[in-house]
């Protein structure tokens with residue numbers, strides 16, 4: 469492809485992207501199409517001959533049938549996709565660096581190490597190092613692999629029994645990691661959480677004492693700096709002291725919440741004492757997916773865990789800078805140039821812009837909570853510590869199964885397309901959940917949530933046919 473041709477195609481794509489961004493304010497929060505309609509839109513045989521420019525025609529359908537990053541998307545914990553970073557991703561693909569090691573990608577490795585230092589400093593953890601990865605799940609897996617190798621080395625002879633402690637509010641990726649590491653899910657000791665959803669310290673100490681008395685070996689405590697459902701923050705400082713007293717690794721899952729410390733550092737005291745810390749830049753730093761980050765205290769343990777170098781990849785540089793290899797400290801060998809988008813985005817906007825957007829998200833959550841408290845039909849189901857708000861409709865005289873009613877309400881709300889919420893289970897109850905990690909959201913968008921929930925509730929209880937969203 470000539471440079472000229474590329475420029476023409478790129479102009480087309482950038483034109484579509486510009487139109488998409490310009491239309492986000494008025495766009496539906498969810499596409500209006502069934503699963504069958506979406507499948508049929510792309511159901512075609514693999515072209516034997518290239519379509520050339522016509523291949524790009526279908527991008528309009530892709531956009532039409534996508535869940536767009538509108539200001540009224542409040543689902544899951546998923547960032548809004550910052551445009552400067554999107555351009556960074558385009559450039560990263562054009563450069564196509566393989567960020568294995570400095571010798572393969574000199575600028576990309578240096579930029580990634582710089583970005584990791586910036587984020588660690590911004591979080592108040594300048595002593596931590598690390599690397600970017602696919603997301604919080606990968607970061608949690610790597611953090612727990614390091615814990616296992618530090619406390620009960622397994623790389624040579626296989627995993628041995630050891631216990632890990634967490635609250636029941638921990639993200640599902642923790643149980644997945646423990647299973648993948650061969651420790652078995654039964655090695656995960658679930659410590660009770662208090663009414664705020666925070667790990668009980670007394671429960672933690674009691675569990676450790678019981679296991680120690682039974683002759684068990686401990687590996688790690690996994691603390692959440694922002695639980696996925698409600699945003700509760702475990703008592704990090706105190707848990708760090710327990711870990712030190714019992715020689716346990718402290719892994720903090722800050723995939724959702726840790727970046728909240730940019731706006732409210734007092735809530736995250738103790739974060740800097742983590743041995744490993746997961747952070748998701750594609751959540752609360754608004755970066756396009758994918759962009760996770762694992763920070764760790766001791767690079768030697770990272771190398772002990774992950775280094776296993778075949779001859780073809782052995783580093784042969786003249787000095788420590790040139791010798792540096794991410795693959796010696798991470799699960800991944802071939803790695804994308806994820807840092808480029810973060811680097812451009814931080815340089816373009818400056819850290820204060822991110823701090824202020826995160827502060828605005830925290831305020832949106834408080835505003836929604838206040839609106840819910842002021843609405844007799846609705847009730848909050850959990851305290852609002854960060855930017856997640858869990859609540860439900862109290863039901864109507866004819867709708868007494870509140871879990872079913874609220875699930876139907878959520879389907880209707882999503883199909884209506886004005887706002888997008890997701891769901892959570894809070895103390896066994898089905899909750900509607902709004903999570904603000906969206907730099908596009910303004911007060912007027914937040915103000916739409918309660919009226920839209922009430923509208924969906926009325927329509928469910930009136931028994932109108934539900935237009936199910938998949």
Ligand SMILES: Cc1ncc(COP(=O)(O)O)c(C=O)c1O
Nearest residue numbers: 545603604605639695696723724
């Ligand atoms: C607390 C927490 N940990 C881990 C994850 C997993 O992150 P990812 O989806 O990037 O793998 C999430 C995702 O929402 C999360 O909220």
